[in-house]
């Protein structure tokens with residue numbers, strides 16, 4: 001039996017023998033860490049190519065059995081050996097260095113890029129084949145509450161799509177979109193956690209301004225964001241309806257909603273998404 005088949009493990013119906021991540025930073029940690037936590041992958045199926053020694057140490061200390069390599073040719077070759085799935089998790093501007101590096105042999109391996117902005121055409125040209133998936137995940141994947149959109153180049157098989165969907169579904173919500181929608185996905189859910197963290201922080205700041213201890217305010221604000229998101233997801237009710245249900249006539253909430261509308265909160269969020277989408281388009 002070929003070594004790749006001997007190694008093959010099927011956990012949560014995800015079939016990957018070995019995943020090699022090029023780059024081991026924030027998003028690789030969130031995505032792979034989330035999959036390991038959900039037992040969709042085990043550390044001995046992971047190899048990480050990472051130039052920073054402290055980051056390599058983090059991987060090997062956090063996930064015993066995970067293989068780490070530097071970016072010298074021998075390290076790249078060792079990490080790519082037997083990989084059947086390659087995750088490109090470097091910053092968009094670093095991707096051209098990866099593609100120009102002759103130590104990489106992508107063979108016919110399935111390649112997933114999570115780089116913002118970089119289009120399938122660029123990825124296919126860099127990788128040298130078209131079995132390439134462009135994914136926009138987000139950092140809550142780490143805690144199993146990610147949201148991801150993806151699109152595929154022509155060489156991706158239905159079984160590849162199935163595997164990518166299972167991989168991403170193991171850490172949250174996933175949807176396939178057209179490539180023309182990827183900048184919007186990036187702006188809504190890829191960057192979105194940052195907007196939500198900012199809102200939680202601001203809500204807590206408001207509580208502190210009204211006299212609450214910082215920790216109490218932060219816990220109340222965090223749980224409120226979590227509860228509101230779950231209400232939208234689990235009831236299926238329109239967020240406007242749920243908002244109306246909180247607003248008692250002449251009460252406290254409508255006073256706050258009025259203030260938010262006067263300060264352009266809704267337009268500010270729409271403009272923020274437009275700014276992120278614009279930046280995503282610039283990155284290509």
Ligand SMILES: NC(=O)C1=CN([C@@H]2O[C@H](COP(=O)(O)OP(=O)(O)OC[C@H]3O[C@@H](n4cnc5c(N)ncnc54)[C@H](O)[C@@H]3O)[C@@H](O)[C@H]2O)C=CC1
Pocket residue numbers: 022023024025026027028049050051052055071089090091092094097098114115116136137138139190191
């Ligand atoms: N941070 C986020 O929330 C999200 C990030 N992304 C995308 O994920 C990609 C990575 O972003 P982050 O993880 O945030 O960045 P990061 O800076 O935390 O991680 C990138 C890693 O790549 C390593 N690296 C640099 N040069 C390299 C090379 N030549 N070969 C291999 N590794 C190299 C760096 O040392 C670093 O650890 C980006 O393309 C970004 O657009 C996508 C969705 C969300």
Ligand SMILES: O=C(O)[C@@H]1CCC=N1
Pocket residue numbers: 116186190191
């Ligand atoms: O800020 C960025 O460019 C990346 C892509 C989406 C989230 N973080």
